[in-house]
Amino acid sequence: MNKNYQSTYTPNTPEIKKEMLKEIGVSSYEELFVDIPEKYRFPTLDLPAPTSEFDLKNEMSKLSNKNSTPGEFSSFIGAGAYRHFIPSVVRQITSRSEFMTSYTPYQPEVSQGTLQAHFEFQSMVCELTGMEAANAGMYDGATSAAEAALMACRINKNLTINIVDGVSPLYTDVIKTLTQASGIEIIQNDLNSVLKESHEPPACYVIQQPNFSGEIEDFSKLSEIAKLNNALLIVITEPMFLSMYKTPNHYGADIVVAEGQPFGVSLAYGGPYAGLFACKKQYLRQLPGRIVGETVDTDNEKGYVLTLQTREQHIKRDRATSNICTSVGLIALMATVYMALQGKVGLKYLSELCYHKAHYAADKLSKLNGFEVVNNNFFKEFTLKCPTSVKDINSYLHENKVIGGYDLSSESDNHMLLSFTEMNSKDEIDNFINLLAKIN
Amino acid sequence: MNKISKRKLLFDQSITGKVGTTMPSMDIPAQKLPDSSQLREELTMPEVSENEIVRYFSSISQMNFSIDHNFYPLGSCTMKYNPKLNDDIAALPGFNDIHPLQDTSTTQGALELMHHLQILLAEITGMAGTSLAPMAGAEAELAGMLMIRAYHRNREDFQRKKVIIPDSAHGTNPASAVMAGFEVVSIPTDKNGNTDLDALRSVVDDTTAGLMLTQPSTIGLFDTNIVEIVNIINENGGLIYGDGANLNAILGKVKPGEIGFDVIHSNLHKTFTQPHGGGGPGAGAVMVSQRLVEFLPDPIVTKIKDNFDLTKPSKSIGKMGAFHGNFGALVRAYAYIRTLGKEGINSISEDAVINANYLRTKLENTLDLPYNRICSHEVVFSAKTIKEKYGVNALDISKRLIDYNIHPPTMYFPLIVDEALLVEPTETESKETLDDFIYVIKQIVDEAKTDPELLHNAPHNTPNKRLNEALAARNPKLSWRDTQVSS
Numbered sequence: 063m064n065k066n067y068q069s070t071y072t073p074n075t076p077e078i079k080k081e082m083l084k085e086i087g088v089s090s091y092e093e094l095f096v097d098i099p100e101k102y103r104f105p106t107l108d109l110p111a112p113t114s115e116f117d118l119k120n121e122m123s124k125l126s127n128k129n130s131t132p133g134e135f136s137s138f139i140g141a142g143a144y145r146h147f148i149p150s151v152v153r154q155i156t157s158r159s160e161f162m163t164s165y166t167p168y169q170p171e172v173s174q175g176t177l178q179a180h181f182e183f184q185s186m187v188c189e190l191t192g193m194e195a196a197n198a199g200m201y202d203g204a205t206s207a208a209e210a211a212l213m214a215c216r217i218n219k220n221l222t223i224n225i226v227d228g229v230s231p232l233y234t235d236v237i238k239t240l241t242q243a244s245g246i247e248i249i250q251n252d253l254n255s256v257l258k259e260s261h262e263p264p265a266c267y268v269i270q271q272p273n274f275s276g277e278i279e280d281f282s283k284l285s286e287i288a289k290l291n292n293a294l295l296i297v298i299t300e301p302m303f304l305s306m307y308k309t310p311n312h313y314g315a316d317i318v319v320a321e322g323q324p325f326g327v328s329l330a331y332g333g334p335y336a337g338l339f340a341c342k343k344q345y346l347r348q349l350p351g352r353i354v355g356e357t358v359d360t361d362n363e364k365g366y367v368l369t370l371q372t373r374e375q376h377i378k379r380d381r382a383t384s385n386i387c388t389s390v391g392l393i394a395l396m397a398t399v400y401m402a403l404q405g406k407v408g409l410k411y412l413s414e415l416c417y418h419k420a421h422y423a424a425d426k427l428s429k430l431n432g433f434e435v436v437n438n439n440f441f442k443e444f445t446l447k448c449p450t451s452v453k454d455i456n457s458y459l460h461e462n463k464v465i466g467g468y469d470l471s472s473e474s475d476n477h478m479l480l481s482f483t484e485m486n487s488k489d490e491i492d493n494f495i496n497l498l499a500k501i502n
Numbered sequence: 503m504n505k506i507s508k509r510k511l512l513f514d515q516s517i518t519g520k521v522g523t524t525m526p527s528m529d530i531p532a533q534k535l536p537d538s539s540q541l542r543e544e545l546t547m548p549e550v551s552e553n554e555i556v557r558y559f560s561s562i563s564q565m566n567f568s569i570d571h572n573f574y575p576l577g578s579c580t581m582k583y584n585p586k587l588n589d590d591i592a593a594l595p596g597f598n599d600i601h602p603l604q605d606t607s608t609t610q611g612a613l614e615l616m617h618h619l620q621i622l623l624a625e626i627t628g629m630a631g632t633s634l635a636p637m638a639g640a641e642a643e644l645a646g647m648l649m650i651r652a653y654h655r656n657r658e659d660f661q662r663k664k665v666i667i668p669d670s671a672h673g674t675n676p677a678s679a680v681m682a683g684f685e686v687v688s689i690p691t692d693k694n695g696n697t698d699l700d701a702l703r704s705v706v707d708d709t710t711a712g713l714m715l716t717q718p719s720t721i722g723l724f725d726t727n728i729v730e731i732v733n734i735i736n737e738n739g740g741l742i743y744g745d746g747a748n749l750n751a752i753l754g755k756v757k758p759g760e761i762g763f764d765v766i767h768s769n770l771h772k773t774f775t776q777p778h779g780g781g782g783p784g785a786g787a788v789m790v791s792q793r794l795v796e797f798l799p800d801p802i803v804t805k806i807k808d809n810f811d812l813t814k815p816s817k818s819i820g821k822m823g824a825f826h827g828n829f830g831a832l833v834r835a836y837a838y839i840r841t842l843g844k845e846g847i848n849s850i851s852e853d854a855v856i857n858a859n860y861l862r863t864k865l866e867n868t869l870d871l872p873y874n875r876i877c878s879h880e881v882v883f884s885a886k887t888i889k890e891k892y893g894v895n896a897l898d899i900s901k902r903l904i905d906y907n908i909h910p911p912t913m914y915f916p917l918i919v920d921e922a923l924l925v926e927p928t929e930t931e932s933k934e935t936l937d938d939f940i941y942v943i944k945q946i947v948d949e950a951k952t953d954p955e956l957l958h959n960a961p962h963n964t965p966n967k968r969l970n971e972a973l974a975a976r977n978p979k980l981s982w983r984d985t986q987v988s989s
Contacts, residue, residue: 067846071582082856086856086860095756119591127596128611129608151556160570161568165778165781169567170969176781185982196981201783203824239821331609333831354980355978357969380676382673388784401547402558405520405549406549409545421534488530
């Protein structure tokens with residue numbers, strides 16, 4: 063080991079440390095670790111040698127170039143994470159060290175920036191979802207869905223969750239993981255059987271709009287059944303869709319959750335993202351996660367604090383509504399800045415642009431021999447039935463600098479889920495269609 | 503500057519017609535829109551111009567304390583310097599722009615990085631396997647406890663319903679144990695700050711699934727009974743969960759796996775410098791012993807010949823999130839470990855522990871020191887005597903520190919110490935900064951004697967004085983719309 067090593071992140075030199083050790087009253091730092099049993103103290107550590115900034119940047123740049131990156135490739139994959147344009151202001155603001163390098167706002171007098179921004183976030187999520195209350199964000203859309211199901215079980219004191227077909231299998235997996243030890247029974251069935259067959263009332267029905275295959279469904283009848291059964295309706299949805307279509311409160315949603323990533327957050331191979339979580343006010347005391355509230359200070363000036371903290375683990379411990387602590391502060395800020403920049407006009411325009419692009423592509427694809435657009439009513443994503451295996455098609459597309467759709471073959475052979483956003487130019491879409499035309 | 507205008511919400515600044523950003527062009531023929539019955543009512547969102555948005559957020563940001571601007575000795579939070587290099591590496595398009603569901607043959611660079619990080623974290627902690635899937639420390643705790651549950655159930659040992667947790671633990675420990683289906687049994691800490699062995703022996707039996715233990719503990723002490731504790735639990739068939747929140751203190755000094763821990767998680771946003779972002783995002787890698795490898799969360803990265811792939815362990819507890827964990831945080835953690843290497847990782851714990859003991863020594867006659875022994879990376883003081891003498895409590899001292907531009911320590915935690923002030927300086931603070939802190943604490947204690955009102959009313963120079971938290975909870979105003987209704 064290099065004895066002369068001095069990290070750029072630790073300012074105390076060997077001479078300074080020697081002085082400090084003397085003040086402490088020990089002769090070497092080793093004496094500060096005597097509480098560790100001698101047998102296990104100072105093990106061998108097999109790690110690489112230190113790397114300079116210059117060398118590491120070069121190495122990481124090369125490593126990152128091994129990936130096929132959207133932008134260099136045209137990309138039509140979505141399935142829960144979407145490539146949208148991110149204005150420069152989002153990154154600039156969220157890179158400010160006042161936001162980026164501060165802790166959870168437990169000391170409100172020195173955290174008003176974070177608190178006020180999160181209050182804006184909650185306000186925007188309420189407007190977007192049409193719900194009355196929102197928290198400051200969860201890990202991602204899938205964990206939001208799982209926490210919503212757990213919340214419904216607490217509210218209704220009922221341990222059955224009914225997941226209606228159409229919910230993303232990726233989300234269903236997470237709901238299963240997070241509820242596996244809570245004695246919860248998960249029923250999975252299709253909308254028709256929920257509507258037609260009599261059944262014991264569950265704590266909640268979990269639905270997804272648009273559903274995983276892109277279809278926009280009519281849930282008005284399910285909403286009536288939920289009311290009759292005193293069960294909560296949990297709607298998993300998507301923020302760009304909410305910018306254009308009727309909000310879930312119009313069909314009786316009690317809790318609305320969504321993946322916030324499409325709003326200003328990079329794809330980043332799956333995270334960090336931010337789960338949106340909103341509900342009716344009557345369920346406020348059962349909400350998981352952090353909530354910011356407005357109050358006044360001793361001078362009667364307006365300010366913000368973390369509130370309703372008696373729901374949370376640091377107060378309630380084993381009786382908390384959730385174990386969540388660190389969540390997604392900075393990502394929620396990205397979404398907040400994004401929504402502020404787009405405003406109501408921008409979000410409407412962008413969501414419609416996605417709609418037009420997807421429908422333009424679907425129209426062309428439905429005219430291709432051997433291909434069939436499965437959906438009747440969709441937004442920016444739809445399912446395409448292909449003449450051959452999606453795996454083969456995608457590897458052919460990849461050779462032509464295109465990342466194809468999500469392979470649905472685990473559910474239906476030769477089906478792919480395609481997603482279109484403002485990032486897909488007409489040239490890209492036309493090229494994609496021409497490539498597929500050559501398959502048959 | 504006018505305080506009120508600075509605090510006006512974007513919603514209240516909105517003026518119809520202002521535009522915040524430009525729109526991409528419509529380069530395809532317009533398609534027929536759905537029937538209006540399907541469409542939403544007009545969306546209420548602020549209408550503010552781009553430059554005003556920048557000024558608004560820049561201006562409110564300045565109401566925050568942050569690690570780049572302030573000494574931030576928040577105990578148990580490891581608020582250390584977040585290297586800028588790591589942010590640049592995470593922002594490389596090849597990492598930042600790739601889609602989580604791309605075929606793994608097209609993401610080999612990302613998977614190689616994750617695979618190497620799995621190995622490095624297993625080496626640092628002395629464990630056999632790693633999953634990077636959990637998205638924060640608490641989610642890693644849940645994953646760990648679900649693995650312990652799955653392990654016992656796999657052996658058809660269904661009676662193990664009980665998890666033992668010391669009373670000094672973070673609140674997430676009992677909350678996670680309950681989410682994993684266990685009953686929590688709390689045990690006390692002895693007068694030296696170690697786990698009370700008699701109490702442990704009296705509750706452990708064949709219904710014990712395991713013990714959740716933070717090492718070093720939340721009072722900043724390495725439990726000298728650790729070997730005995732592991733033996734007691736193991737002899738009764740239980741497993742040891744290590745909460746790695748304080749891993750920073752022992753990097754290279756001891757490997758929890760060698761002592762006999764079965765699980766340990768690492769908050770990559772603490773020890774491995776993912777910026778804390780005002781409350782996340784974090785990442786919670788979870789490392790396990792050989793007997794738990796098959797239960798690890800889905801996915802893990804495996805290497806098959808020269809290729810990397812995402813795979814599901816044979817008896818996995820399942821997926822922790824829609825995708826593969828907080829990759830952006832994983833890139834930063836990896837860059838950090840590679841920058842420091844063996845020498846640097848070793849120096850972290852050395853410097854962190856020296857800094858904490860320096861504060862302990864220099865302030866032991868100024869504040870109460872409930873556990874007067876060599877500490878680890880953090881030191882817990884108490885304001886009990888000062889409160890009795892001058893009526894000034896830990897909250898007052900904390901708020902007064904703000905007037906000196908220092909972020910308060912963690913206060914009133916751990917719960918077992920009266921008037922607790924838990925101070926974690928971290929290795930990235932210089933002796934000069936620590937000397938300033940020592941000076942300020944002494945100054946504040948003097949003020950407590952001569953002018954206690956000064957402390958009761960602190961802080962004095964912040965955008966807000968002390969805020970009424972009771973009012974916020976009693977009359978919740980949680981959105982802009984709530985503020986419109988009541989005013």
